Amino acid sequence: MFWFLILSLFAVLLARAYRNTFDLNTRRVNVAVQPSERLGESASFEPLAVLHLSDLHMENISIDAERIVRDFSGQRIDLIAITGDLLDRHKNIPKAVAYVETVMKLKPRLGTFVVFGNHDYVLAPPKLGLLKAELERIGCRVLVNQHETVLHNGVPVHVIGVDDYSTGRSNLAASFQHVPAEGVRLVLTHDPNLVLEMRDYPYDYLLSGHFHGGQIHWPKPFHLVKMGRLPKLNMVKGLHRYEGRPFYISEGLGQTGINIRLRSRPEITLHTLVPAGSLSGHPTAETAAAARTKSPAAKPGVVAAKPGAVATEAARTLALE
Ligand SMILES: [Fe+2]
Numbered sequence: 001m002f003w004f005l006i007l008s009l010f011a012v013l014l015a016r017a018y019r020n021t022f023d024l025n026t027r028r029v030n031v032a033v034q035p036s037e038r039l040g041e042s043a044s045f046e047p048l049a050v051l052h053l054s055d056l057h058m059e060n061i062s063i064d065a066e067r068i069v070r071d072f073s074g075q076r077i078d079l080i081a082i083t084g085d086l087l088d089r090h091k092n093i094p095k096a097v098a099y100v101e102t103v104m105k106l107k108p109r110l111g112t113f114v115v116f117g118n119h120d121y122v123l124a125p126p127k128l129g130l131l132k133a134e135l136e137r138i139g140c141r142v143l144v145n146q147h148e149t150v151l152h153n154g155v156p157v158h159v160i161g162v163d164d165y166s167t168g169r170s171n172l173a174a175s176f177q178h179v180p181a182e183g184v185r186l187v188l189t190h191d192p193n194l195v196l197e198m199r200d201y202p203y204d205y206l207l208s209g210h211f212h213g214g215q216i217h218w219p220k221p222f223h224l225v226k227m228g229r230l231p232k233l234n235m236v237k238g239l240h241r242y243e244g245r246p247f248y249i250s251e252g253l254g255q256t257g258i259n260i261r262l263r264s265r266p267e268i269t270l271h272t273l274v275p276a277g278s279l280s281g282h283p284t285a286e287t288a289a290a291a292r293t294k295s296p297a298a299k300p301g302v303v304a305a306k307p308g309a310v311a312t313e314a315a316r317t318l319a320l321e
Contacts, residue, residue, distance in 0.1 A: 084117025
């Protein structure tokens with residue numbers, strides 16, 4: 001009887017955890033781009049809307065691409081950013097490409113940009129080359145330690161794709177080598193631990209994924225201990241700052257290993273980069289979402305252990321409420 005009860009509870013928990021993989025968390029984040037010499041004194045930066053997808057994991061994904069198109073149709077999207085871990089198995093290349101192509105129906109004005117993650121590098125080099133070629137065929141720009149500049153209402157936006165840090169493929173010097181001095185710098189990378197190495201590489205905003213919000217974040221995401229310094233600083237998801245620069249860690253759309261989530265949800269996020277000053281006095285959408293869901297990242301105390309070194313944007317903006 002005892003074991004029957006335990007097994008029943010476990011089965012209920014598993015069913016719930018599987019159901020969570022369909023419970024898409026759609027977030028909106030506003031981030032101020034600070035005025036700097038890079039923007040020039042007179043440059044007026046129009047809001048830039050970036051739809052961010054990460055960790056699609058075609059082997060374990062419960063979110064339909066058409067649903068994303070439905071959810072965001074009619075909204076202005078300037079750019080789509082995909083920060084790695086599209087798949088593990090080469091047989092899923094057509095599925096991944098079709099998924100991205102469907103999301104591209106949203107017609108981002110400035111294009112769709114992709115960087116690879118550690119799981120993509122499970123593919124043998126010829127298969128990874130095929131994935132890259134297929135993504136480029138449908139119109140994506142796949143960035144491997146390089147940048148591409150797009151013009152956003154006259155202001156240069158440098159999209160800088162830094163290859164995966166967790167597998168030792170990131171090359172910051174190469175990625176930033178030809179980035180012009182003037183313009184907004186948007187960095188795309190898979191593993192957010194990269195920010196710890198970026199003191200000499202200024203940027204305005206960085207998008208990443210990799211941690212899946214813990215995926216099985218119960219009672220604690222113990223497995224993240226092996227995934228670099230950021231989890232030890234309680235930075236596993238959401239909006240944060242490191243050395244004054246804002247960066248974002250997506251919980252990702254798909255799952256790795258077993259197709260379940262506990263205390264984490266699949267995520268898609270629309271980031272709006274706005275000129276500094278336009279957020280003052282108003283809690284951001286990020287703050288509102290974080291407060292509603294009581295996300296750990298929203299608690300100011302969570303990051304208080306490292307005063308001066310790090311601070312979350314959520315903590316900063318919550319103070320305004
Ligand atoms: Fe992943």
